[in-house]
Amino acid sequence: MREGFVKRILGIASFVxxxxxxxxxFFYAPLDKNLGVVQKIFYIHFPVAIVPYIxxxxxxxxxxxxxxxxDGKWSKIAYASVEVGLxxxxxxxxxxxxxxxxxxxxxxxxxxxxxxxxxxxxxxxxYLMLHFSVDEIEKRSRLTAVYGIVAFISVPISFxxxxxxxxxxxxxxxxxxxxxxxxxxxxxxxxxxxxTFLYAYLLRQRVNVINLQEExxxxxxxxxx
Amino acid sequence: xxxxxxxxxxVQKDIVAELRTKEMLNSMVLFVLLTMVVFNFAFGSGSAMxxxxxxxxxxxxxxxxxxxxxxxFVHEKDEGCLDGLMLCxxxxxxxxxxxxxxxxxxxxxxxxxxxxVFTIFFVQKSFLSHxxxxxxxxxxxxxxxxxxxxxxxAVSINTKARDLxxxxxxxxxIVPILVAAVKSTELVLTASAIDVQKFETDMIVWLRTLxxxxxxxxxVGFLTFEYVVEE
Amino acid sequence: xxxxVPLFCIDNLNKSFGRRKVLSELxxxxxxxxxxxxxxxxxxxxxxxxxxxxxLSGFSSGSIVIDGVDIKEDSSELRQKIGLxxxxxxxxxxxxxxxxxxxxxxxxxxxxxxxxxSELLQRVELDHRKFDVVGSFxxxxxxxxxxxxxxxxxxxxxxxxxxxxxxxxxxxxxLDDILEKLKREGHTLIMTTHNLERGLVHANSVAIINGxxxxxxxxxxxxxxxxxxxxxxxxxxx
Numbered sequence: 160m161r162e163g164f165v166k167r168i169l170g171i172a173s174f175v176x177x178x179x180x181x182x183x184x185f186f187y188a189p190l191d192k193n194l195g196v197v198q199k200i201f202y203i204h205f206p207v208a209i210v211p212y213i214x215x216x217x218x219x220x221x222x223x224x225x226x227x228x229x230d231g232k233w234s235k236i237a238y239a240s241v242e243v244g245l246x247x248x249x250x251x252x253x254x255x256x257x258x259x260x261x262x263x264x265x266x267x268x269x270x271x272x273x274x275x276x277x278x279x280x281x282x283x284x285x286y287l288m289l290h291f292s293v294d295e296i297e298k299r300s301r302l303t304a305v306y307g308i309v310a311f312i313s314v315p316i317s318f319x320x321x322x323x324x325x326x327x328x329x330x331x332x333x334x335x336x337x338x339x340x341x342x343x344x345x346x347x348x349x350x351x352x353x354x355t356f357l358y359a360y361l362l363r364q365r366v367n368v369i370n371l372q373e374e375x376x377x378x379x380x381x382x383x384x
Numbered sequence: 385x386x387x388x389x390x391x392x393x394x395v396q397k398d399i400v401a402e403l404r405t406k407e408m409l410n411s412m413v414l415f416v417l418l419t420m421v422v423f424n425f426a427f428g429s430g431s432a433m434x435x436x437x438x439x440x441x442x443x444x445x446x447x448x449x450x451x452x453x454x455x456x457f458v459h460e461k462d463e464g465c466l467d468g469l470m471l472c473x474x475x476x477x478x479x480x481x482x483x484x485x486x487x488x489x490x491x492x493x494x495x496x497x498x499x500x501v502f503t504i505f506f507v508q509k510s511f512l513s514h515x516x517x518x519x520x521x522x523x524x525x526x527x528x529x530x531x532x533x534x535x536x537x538a539v540s541i542n543t544k545a546r547d548l549x550x551x552x553x554x555x556x557x558i559v560p561i562l563v564a565a566v567k568s569t570e571l572v573l574t575a576s577a578i579d580v581q582k583f584e585t586d587m588i589v590w591l592r593t594l595x596x597x598x599x600x601x602x603x604v605g606f607l608t609f610e611y612v613v614e615e
Numbered sequence: 616x617x618x619x620v621p622l623f624c625i626d627n628l629n630k631s632f633g634r635r636k637v638l639s640e641l642x643x644x645x646x647x648x649x650x651x652x653x654x655x656x657x658x659x660x661x662x663x664x665x666x667x668x669x670x671l672s673g674f675s676s677g678s679i680v681i682d683g684v685d686i687k688e689d690s691s692e693l694r695q696k697i698g699l700x701x702x703x704x705x706x707x708x709x710x711x712x713x714x715x716x717x718x719x720x721x722x723x724x725x726x727x728x729x730x731x732x733s734e735l736l737q738r739v740e741l742d743h744r745k746f747d748v749v750g751s752f753x754x755x756x757x758x759x760x761x762x763x764x765x766x767x768x769x770x771x772x773x774x775x776x777x778x779x780x781x782x783x784x785x786x787x788x789x790l791d792d793i794l795e796k797l798k799r800e801g802h803t804l805i806m807t808t809h810n811l812e813r814g815l816v817h818a819n820s821v822a823i824i825n826g827x828x829x830x831x832x833x834x835x836x837x838x839x840x841x842x843x844x845x846x847x848x849x850x851x852x853x
Binding site: 226278281282284285288289292293294298301302304305306308309310312313316317319320321323324 | 532535536539542543544545549552553555556557559560563564567589590593596597600601604608611612614615
């Protein structure tokens, strides 16, 4: 009963939230003076930039919890969070290139935040590869947990090093901060909260699916004897 | 005290075994040299080459490192030797430290052989006044590479894909080392062209990055290695 | 010779690899000074059981108490008392016989290293090949050296995982002599094998594992080979 209730609340919240945010982005927030309508993509670009950090932080915490408790539920959450985080990170890379083209004139700028997200994408694609490369569940959970810890710790150091690397290049256009007025900020924050709800909802659903797959396997084993 | 003795015995064992066949060292050195020649054909020579030479050097070193790291646990898996080590009455992190140390030694050796060749091929300006910086850069980078690499090598040897897995796991994690090593080496190679103060402030940034990375990942390796090798 | 207090108390031991249950509800007591042979068909869980007892493998639930100490408490202390002879050599092929033994002697903090190494090399009749690289040895010689390796720290408890598989006649004879001597000296020996004849030679205690469970065990007054064969096939249902 309660399980279903939480799931429904998360589902409704993210559905309503995303539509409200889209409405706000187009009809509530004013048009940007310099960038015009292109700036609208920022409202989705910002939340999909933040949520992967939340997702991979969840991977980090659940990986530690798995190694401490050896409870399989933690490794399931970690794996599901990697999948959802990767999807959202992909959305970030896509919106990033769309945003870059009209603003900087090129599809890709090796700018610290975007570059870090790309490296993060590669790190967690590696996590998935590792996951599929071990058959035995207990061993797989252990190895991916260790990698989940290593990968997350390397992200901030990567970000710092890429930032220093870039500032050492005077030729590059420095990304100017986009000046946001209040309605713009409100819209961004509403979008961020809705996107977080969506992440939580997808994570929950993914874990459910993994549990169901396991149940099916159990039943199959039983039938086969 | 016993802990240190165990680590030294393990390192000595690895080094004696490697020096007997030199399989890994030889292939690492040849690999680095080949990479340099291939890069020369890919980028041409002259000023274009000079601009990317420190990047080239570190790409070659990273791939050679992967070559070596892939071998770290091969001998231990061969005849069930890892079981033999796991049965020894000691903390299993000693296995981690010994493997990281022997890998560090091999990598440094390869770099010491390859670097002079690199300067003959690609470096025209003299940088001897900054040689000490270069040695510090090499050593700090090798600590980081060995610390993370040994841990991830243990992870990948336990997978079905084995040696295919290591570069995929290792390269994205090692990005900070790669960035810092390339930029600081570039500083050394172009030292005469920039003023002393800029050289020093920039160099400190990169050396600090390397040191922070080293400390963090030696700790992470020490704390998580046992989870990788247990059954 | 036979104590009444068991050295190993194994209670409700469970081990699964992911979804596959390898050992289930396994109970067994092993007494000090016994030579226990564990029989069972391939895949019955013998090797897994031995790896758990020798601290190489963890287990899912249940308890193992060795000499009054829980196996999970202090494995490091316990490992000093354990030796393993397996069909895996546990030797480095690029090192010579002496270097291999010296390495393990260091790992076990053995005093009087040189004397111990010479004595063991003589015992397995390899002293004339002391400085030859192990990779150049015949399989039989490698296995003899592997036996010497396991006995370096004079372990109280010796695990033998299919020790006779792949051994030539000469090496088997040496291993037989060594096992007989270890038994006399009061070591506790635990061996797994699927070879009924071999397994009964030294044993004074037997157990049969099938499907992850102990299906038969007996201590002292063991049946003869033919009698045991009948019991064995009865219990593995073949």
